[in-house]
Amino acid sequence: MMSASETAVGRSQGEMAPLSAITLNVNDQVRQLQVDPRTSLLDALREHLRLSGTKKGCDHGQCGACTVLINGRRVNSCLTLAVMHENDAIVTIEGLGDPGHLHPMQRAFVERDGFQCGYCTPGQICSAVGMLAEVEAGWPSHVTADVATPGIALTDNEIRERMSGNICRCAAYPNIVAAIRGSAEGGPG
């Protein structure tokens, strides 16, 4: 449950709608909270549930720092409302792994030095995990030579195209691509 001060986060601009009592399933935990309907999923995660691993960059779906997995699919948590995601399975970077038990993609980013400042990294990692599931499912991309052909060869070009929704202003892209490739190949990362 949130405190009175947390309630104020969603109410700060003028008139307000009644708070909505919602249940979110985050990282396999059922969490109940009361939110202004305006609350983005991102703000619910960070400000209400104190899961600050998910980052707010542009808050307009342009940078990908807020990427989380909803029912296994990567989405921008800044461009959706918390009230729309009752009973969905939400996974944040905290749910993928922790320092003692890193997810293979987290380990790959560490081993390949796939970041500098690290701000975009949680979004990059959640996006990469979702992206590899899309490749596994055979989804085509803009650089797939023939969209009708089943099966995707995960070239660096495919990785770059599929990760274009995640901006890294430190420009750690070469190592991000290497980390994702390493993780996909199941190698040492």
Place this chain on the structure above:
Amino acid sequence: MRSFTYERATDPRAAVAAVSRSGAKFISGGTNLLDLMKLDIEDPSHLVDISRLPLRDIEELPDGGLRIGAQARNSDVAADARVRTRYPALSEALVSGASGQLRNKASTGGNLVQRTRCPYFYDTAAGCNKRDPGSGCAAIGGFNRIHAILGASDSCIATHPSDMAVAMTALEAQIELLRADGSARRVAITDFYRLPGDTPHIENVLEPDEMITGVLLPPPLPGRQLYRKVRDRASYEFALVSVAAVVSTERGTISEARVAFGGVAHKPWRSVEAEDALTGRPATMATYRAAAEAAMRDAVGRGHNDFKIELAKRTLCRTLAQAAGAS
């Protein structure tokens, strides 16, 4: 963001009834609407969440076509094996747009009714007849590199940003609409969108008590389909110009063609002029150039976007050469 109340619709007719109240809007993926609400460009007082309505399926039609539910996500449509094999231009258009994250959220219906990316529409300090009717158009005489070259007016030179809808236009899709009383109608996609005229804030023929429930694709023409997009970045960018083409050839002669442009007008721009210039003609670069000239005969540049006229011609020629060959 302005305050609003929220409800989740469980039934399509109830959803339409709920949105009929003043100030109400549908929300599905939310990727465009919430962006605009954060900027106070959209300010609904009530949101009707239609994302969980049972309208996600992609179904075979008796005539050999396909029906795409309005709530099917862009990524699901792009990845559908029937779409990829029978309507590859649609799959290509979808994967050329937005990012992986956004395609996982964006719905088919929402993609159709997304708003323009004109920077003056987004700038609440600027005049914009689309955002604030009667306030003028800052793009005319302003920085208008991305703006329309066909079908624009003195009120608005904005473009429609969708890639998906351009492919659907070349594929002669129909939009399926449901009213609160349960009645339905179908509108050809070319008739669904309006040109700006002096009411650029009215972008399509959707009535206040109507909801998009699906998109119907007729059986595809035989022949090659292509979607080619030209933009400032290699990925995650709107089109400067795009072309969707369907071309049937028989022994070096074009027997049928469908051509639509994106990034050039207030709506996906079907070019019957180009199609007429192609039909019955040899599949040669000279034919494509004639078709390009016909398509752009009425094009008007506004200064910064003058280059789009030549770019649209060249993009069409290149697309046709790839689709039908060039001798």
